[in-house]
Amino acid sequence: MARIVYALTSQGRGHSSRVTAMAEALEARGHELLFCAGGGAGQLLAESGRTVVSVPVLRHKMHNNRIRLWTSLASMGLVTARTHKVIPALVERFRAFDPQLLITDFESYSVRAARRMGLPLMCFNHQQVLTHTRYEVPPRYLADAALARLVVNMAAPNNAEHVLVSSFFYPPLRDPARSSLVAPILRRAIREIEPQTGEHVLVYHNDPTGLHGLLEAMAALPEQRFIAYNFEPPANAAAMPNIQFVAAEVEGFLRDLAAAKAVVCTAGFTLISEALYLGKPLLVMPNEGIFEQTLNALYLERDGLGEAIYHRVPEAADLRAFLGRLDRYTGRRPTQLRCGNDDAVACIEAVLERLGAR
Incomplete structure (x- = not known):
């Protein structure tokens, strides 16, 4: 069996959920894993008893549901410049582990270390659906799609042995010989x-x-109970008795997700996939400036799986109208009960076999 370095970004909860699921699957096959992550994702993996090499966290900066692009780029550039000594330390740690492969889920430090030591790598994420599939978007989003492809191509390594993309929608691949598309990875x-x-x-x-309006919209529906995750309770929270503010916590979130009548969320891939698997009606609000989320929302609507609000947050009228249409989306659909874990493991093992044959 192989020794694999598995690296992931700490931006958002979805990457850690995907890696946790894949860790279980790969370890069950006898592979030995060394993880490379920082922030909450690294902490979550360490708490599960896995060995984690910590790396700095590069985060987007958001304000009022919109990415602050230049602020984000400046912040990431500054952190990267200040932490250049991380790479030699990673090379030393990786060499001691003696891996056959690096799997990167949009983590950049591990990629630079792998290049330095000649370690083969493969990409495994959802973002590269933007660059490795042929999808159609309304004309107003063509420029956004082109810019997103450029950014992802610049950020992703260009020497990957294979690109593995997980998705709840399935546009045709641009190059099936060098990339694969699998169903969502589910813990x-x-x-x-x-x-x-x-x-x-x-x-x-x-x-x-800096988000404006969403809490007020929920408070305007006093007859409906909301459980709000990842929100700091405002000073006037007492005037919003129908909103329960809950700190992020994995098990509690899962229980509340499984028992929800509906889900209102940003358009991240993992939460959409998990909610669809559990048969939950979805109303999503893509982060402006992150085209991956816009594409997720477009396909969610196109496939009749949920609804989306673009370029703003939902207002009270939007919430009320969506809640009045839940019968359209409630219930588990056979097409959404697909799980890509086994297909992903098979793809990774095919790459390992190909590398061993060289």
Whole structure:
């Protein structure tokens, strides 16, 4: 069996959920894993008893549901410049582990270390659906799509042995010989929990910094209970008795997701995939400036799986109208019960076999 370095970004909860699921699958096949991550993702993996090499976290800066592009680039550039000594340390740690392969989920330090030591690598993420598939978008988004492809191509390594993309929608691949598309990667807890339909709506925003209007919209529906994750309770939280503010916590989030009557969230891939698997109606609000989320929302609507609000946050009228249409989306659909874990493991092992044959 192989020794694999598995590296992931700490931007958002989805990457850590995907890697946790894949860790279980790969370890069950006898592969030995060394993880490379920082922030909450690294902490989550370490708490599960896995060996983690910590790296600096490069984060997007958000304000009012929009990425602050130049501020984000400047911040990431500054952190990268200040932490250049991380690479030699990573090379030393990787060489001691003696891996056959690096799998990177959009983590940049590990890629630079792998280049320095000649370690083969493969990419495994959702973002490269933007660069490795042929999808159609409305004309107003053509420029955004082109810019997003450029940014992802610049950020992703160009020497990958293979690109593995996980997605809940399936546009044709540009180059099937060098890339693969699999169904969503689902952690065991999602696959095993039995969904129910409760009375609350789960609300999640990946970074509510400076967010205006969403809490007020929920408060304007006093008859509806909302459970809000990742929100700091405002000074006037007492005037919003129908909103329960909950700190991010994996097991509690899973329970509330499984029992929700509906989900209102940003358009990140992992939460959409998990909610669809559990048969939850979805209303999403893509982060402006992150075209991957816009594309997720477009396909969610195109395939009749949920609804989306673009370029703003939902207002009270939007929430009320969506909640009045839940019957359109409630229930588990056979097409959404696909799980890509086994296909992803098979793809990784095919890459390892190809490398061993050289």
